[in-house]
Amino acid sequence: MELRVTELNKNIKGKAILEDISLNFKPNKIYGIVGDNGAGKTTFFRTILGLTKYSGQFNIDGAEEKDHRTDDFFKHVGVVMPFPENYEKFTIQEIFEEHLFYMGIPEINNISKFISRVGLNTHTNTKISDLSLGMKQKLNIAIALSHSPDLLLLDEPFNGLDRTGIYNLKGIMKDFKENNKIVIISSHSFRELEDIIDEVIALEDGKIIGLEDVSLFHQKGINSLEEYVEMMKGRDKNDK
Numbered sequence: 001m002e003l004r005v006t007e008l009n010k011n012i013k014g015k016a017i018l019e020d021i022s023l024n025f026k027p028n029k030i031y032g033i034v035g036d037n038g039a040g041k042t043t044f045f046r047t048i049l050g051l052t053k054y055s056g057q058f059n060i061d062g063a064e065e066k067d068h069r070t071d072d073f074f075k076h077v078g079v080v081m082p083f084p085e086n087y088e089k090f091t092i093q094e095i096f097e098e099h100l101f102y103m104g105i106p107e108i109n110n111i112s113k114f115i116s117r118v119g120l121n122t123h124t125n126t127k128i129s130d131l132s133l134g135m136k137q138k139l140n141i142a143i144a145l146s147h148s149p150d151l152l153l154l155d156e157p158f159n160g161l162d163r164t165g166i167y168n169l170k171g172i173m174k175d176f177k178e179n180n181k182i183v184i185i186s187s188h189s190f191r192e193l194e195d196i197i198d199e200v201i202a203l204e205d206g207k208i209i210g211l212e213d214v215s216l217f218h219q220k221g222i223n224s225l226e227e228y229v230e231m232m233k234g235r236d237k238n239d240k
Helices: 042-047 092-102 112-115 133-145 164-176 225-239
Strands: 003-012 014-023 030-032 056-058 063-065 076-078 153-156 183-188 199-204 207-213
Touching: 003 030, 003 042, 003 225, 014 042, 030 042, 030 164, 030 225, 042 153, 042 183, 056 133, 076 133, 092 133, 092 207, 112 133, 133 164, 153 164, 164 183
Parallel strands: 030 183, 030 199, 076 153, 153 183
Antiparallel strands: 003 014, 003 056, 056 063, 199 207
């Protein structure tokens, strides 16, 4: 799967939330989206998933998609975002069964193999409301991977994870990439991102202020992801 976004715009009450976003996401890469709160990171994910109205164009594998949020599209996408509040009453088993049913996957008896893969060691009859933030995040990751997607969208996935959980998630992302798939991740944690992503996309006030291959940082005299982002912010202010 390749995903191309062209002139994506999102406005709320006359305010630009996303402005002229054009990006091309290719397999075998991990893309990091960074920016302050309100920069547009989560809104960008929501437009990909069709959870909010927008103007612009999406192309998937070279074909223009007027409405790409079909059942077939979702079978190729794994998503890590916060659980809706109404999920709290369900058990791990019930959440998995609902997800796999929606994806058209025959019932899998050994759900524990999915949750153990992400280091979540708890009974499948445990309710979501009884899980800590870190445990919910691990469950989210396990569900996102369970149907073998081609595109993985991770919105602040390090939240609540301990060092072991972060290490495991990075390993999962590397494996995903090496299987010729796409990872798009947003995070406030530059330290966690800079040793895992291939390209950085810096957003500010809904606009792209920086797009760079991380492997070129040293060549360009850039010492860290944080330094790059601050440099792009400075350039953007000077251009205004």
